[in-house]
Amino acid sequence: MSEIVLYDYFRSTAAYRVRLALNLKGVAYRTEWVNLVDGDQRSAAYTARNPQGLVPMLHIDGHDLSQSLAIIDYLDARFPEPRMLPEDPAARARVLADAMAIIADIHPINNLRVWQYLKDPFYHSQDDVVQWMHHWMTLGYTALEQAAPELGVFGGETPNLTDICLTAQMYNAERFELAMESFPKLARIHAELGEHEAFKAAHPDRIAPE
CATH class of the missing domain: 3.40.30.10 (Glutaredoxin)
Structure with a gap:
């Protein structure tokens, strides 16, 4: 290979x-x-x-x-x-639905090129941009919190696509100081995933170029 x-x-x-x-x-x-x-x-x-x-x-x-x-x-x-996605069609659809709540409904309107465009040409301040990001993350997390398991991670014994999408988006939530008190299950899952070696090794702070 x-x-x-x-x-x-x-x-x-x-x-x-x-x-x-x-x-x-x-x-x-x-x-x-x-x-x-x-x-x-x-x-x-x-x-x-x-x-x-x-x-x-x-x-x-x-x-x-x-x-x-x-x-x-x-x-x-x-x-x-x-597997990141189950083979069973119904289970696959459920995982995709949860993951897409982040991939399609939060991330695209929170990423760098979007908030740069809010600043120029629309002259919004950094405070406006953070408020924008908080709004869309809160909306998406509110729905995802209801779908989150009471115990363990979204993938059960092994992290799945939803777990990796959540972890990546939570980095932005932490970076832009979104309060997580309203999302205790998501916060718990994120903390649990953070103890996994594969997740530690992928963290932006770990791999940032010098």
């Missing part, structure tokens, strides 16, 4: 998900940093391979794969254990 390369930015929520999936599956990979703040993602060399100009991108088996959910789905097919 040829070398697997993850094009990554340490604070990218989507890239964080892929790091977690790779770590949980024990897949070795090399990192190529794409600095989103400096605009590396818009370079001609990068967009030639990834026209959206986003991270993550995973080079694997001769393919350049983009979009975190598509990458994780490929990894599930390529490295089946542990």
Whole structure:
């Protein structure tokens, strides 16, 4: 098998998900940093391979794969254990629904390019941006809290797609100081996942380039 390369930015929520999936599956990979703040993602060399100009991108088996959910789905097919998505259709749909509450309903309107656009050209302040982020995270977390298990993590004995999506989004919640008192189950799950070695190794603070 040829070398697997993850094009990554340490604070990218989507890239964080892929790091977690790779770590949980024990897949070795090399990192190529794409600095989103400096605009590396818009370079001609990068967009030639990834026209959206986003991270993550995973080079694997001769393919350049983009979009975190598509990458994780490929990894599930390529490295089946542990599964991020169940094989049973109904169980798979339930996990996807919970994960998509984060992937589709919170993250896209909380990411860097969105809040940069709120600032320029719409002249919103950093306080406005944080309020915006809190609003969408609170809305999504309120629904997810109801779906969360009373004990253990979303995946039961093994973290699943919802768990890795929650962990990546919780990094933003902590970074932008969202109060979690209204979401005790999510806070408990996040703390439990934080003790897992695969999750520790993927944390942005652990892997931030010097």
